[in-house]
Amino acid sequence: MSGKENDDFKLGIHETLELHEVTTQRRSTLLKAHMMDAVVKDPELKRLLRRETQNSEKAIEEIETFLP
Structure with missing residues:
Protein backbone atom coordinates (compact mmCIF):
# COMPACT_ATOMS: atom_id res chain seq x y z
CA MET A 1 0.00 0.00 0.00
CA SER A 2 1.36 3.38 -0.92
CA GLY A 3 0.62 6.41 1.23
CA LYS A 4 0.73 8.50 -1.93
CA GLU A 5 -1.97 6.36 -3.54
CA ASN A 6 -4.24 6.09 -0.51
CA ASP A 7 -5.37 9.47 0.81
CA ASP A 8 -7.12 7.76 3.76
CA PHE A 9 -3.76 6.52 5.09
CA LYS A 10 -2.22 9.11 7.43
CA LEU A 11 0.86 8.93 9.63
CA GLY A 12 1.24 10.83 12.86
CA ILE A 13 3.94 13.47 13.08
CA HIS A 14 6.10 11.26 15.31
CA GLU A 15 5.77 8.35 12.86
CA THR A 16 6.73 10.57 9.94
CA LEU A 17 9.77 11.85 11.80
CA GLU A 18 10.82 8.30 12.70
CA LEU A 19 10.56 7.24 9.06
CA HIS A 20 12.63 10.24 7.99
CA GLU A 21 15.25 9.25 10.57
CA VAL A 22 15.36 5.67 9.31
CA THR A 23 15.59 6.90 5.71
CA THR A 24 18.45 9.22 6.62
CA GLN A 25 20.32 6.34 8.25
CA ARG A 26 19.74 4.10 5.24
CA ARG A 27 20.97 6.84 2.87
CA SER A 28 24.12 7.18 4.98
CA THR A 29 24.68 3.43 4.81
CA LEU A 30 24.10 3.51 1.06
CA LEU A 31 26.61 6.32 0.57
CA PHE A 66 4.58 5.95 3.37
CA LEU A 67 5.94 9.51 3.44
CA PRO A 68 3.87 12.49 2.30
Whole structure:
Protein backbone atom coordinates (compact mmCIF):
# COMPACT_ATOMS: atom_id res chain seq x y z
CA MET A 1 0.00 0.00 0.00
CA SER A 2 1.36 3.38 -0.92
CA GLY A 3 0.62 6.41 1.23
CA LYS A 4 0.73 8.50 -1.93
CA GLU A 5 -1.97 6.36 -3.54
CA ASN A 6 -4.24 6.09 -0.51
CA ASP A 7 -5.37 9.47 0.81
CA ASP A 8 -7.12 7.76 3.76
CA PHE A 9 -3.76 6.52 5.09
CA LYS A 10 -2.22 9.11 7.43
CA LEU A 11 0.86 8.93 9.63
CA GLY A 12 1.24 10.83 12.86
CA ILE A 13 3.94 13.47 13.08
CA HIS A 14 6.10 11.26 15.31
CA GLU A 15 5.77 8.35 12.86
CA THR A 16 6.73 10.57 9.94
CA LEU A 17 9.77 11.85 11.80
CA GLU A 18 10.82 8.30 12.70
CA LEU A 19 10.56 7.24 9.06
CA HIS A 20 12.63 10.24 7.99
CA GLU A 21 15.25 9.25 10.57
CA VAL A 22 15.36 5.67 9.31
CA THR A 23 15.59 6.90 5.71
CA THR A 24 18.45 9.22 6.62
CA GLN A 25 20.32 6.34 8.25
CA ARG A 26 19.74 4.10 5.24
CA ARG A 27 20.97 6.84 2.87
CA SER A 28 24.12 7.18 4.98
CA THR A 29 24.68 3.43 4.81
CA LEU A 30 24.10 3.51 1.06
CA LEU A 31 26.61 6.32 0.57
CA LYS A 32 29.26 4.51 2.65
CA ALA A 33 28.72 1.27 0.74
CA HIS A 34 29.10 3.10 -2.60
CA MET A 35 32.29 4.80 -1.43
CA MET A 36 33.79 1.58 -0.07
CA ASP A 37 32.89 -0.35 -3.23
CA ALA A 38 35.18 1.94 -5.19
CA VAL A 39 38.24 1.10 -3.07
CA VAL A 40 37.64 -2.49 -1.93
CA LYS A 41 39.61 -5.19 -3.74
CA ASP A 42 38.39 -8.32 -1.96
CA PRO A 43 35.64 -9.97 -4.09
CA GLU A 44 33.68 -11.26 -1.09
CA LEU A 45 33.65 -7.89 0.62
CA LYS A 46 32.69 -6.23 -2.66
CA ARG A 47 29.79 -8.70 -2.97
CA LEU A 48 28.62 -7.87 0.57
CA LEU A 49 28.81 -4.14 -0.13
CA ARG A 50 26.75 -4.52 -3.28
CA ARG A 51 24.15 -6.57 -1.43
CA GLU A 52 23.98 -3.86 1.25
CA THR A 53 23.56 -1.26 -1.49
CA GLN A 54 20.63 -3.20 -2.95
CA ASN A 55 19.06 -3.70 0.49
CA SER A 56 19.38 -0.02 1.37
CA GLU A 57 17.94 1.11 -1.96
CA LYS A 58 14.97 -1.24 -1.54
CA ALA A 59 14.37 -0.14 2.05
CA ILE A 60 14.47 3.54 1.08
CA GLU A 61 11.96 2.95 -1.74
CA GLU A 62 9.61 1.06 0.58
CA ILE A 63 9.79 3.66 3.34
CA GLU A 64 9.21 6.52 0.93
CA THR A 65 5.86 5.03 -0.10
CA PHE A 66 4.58 5.95 3.37
CA LEU A 67 5.94 9.51 3.44
CA PRO A 68 3.87 12.49 2.30
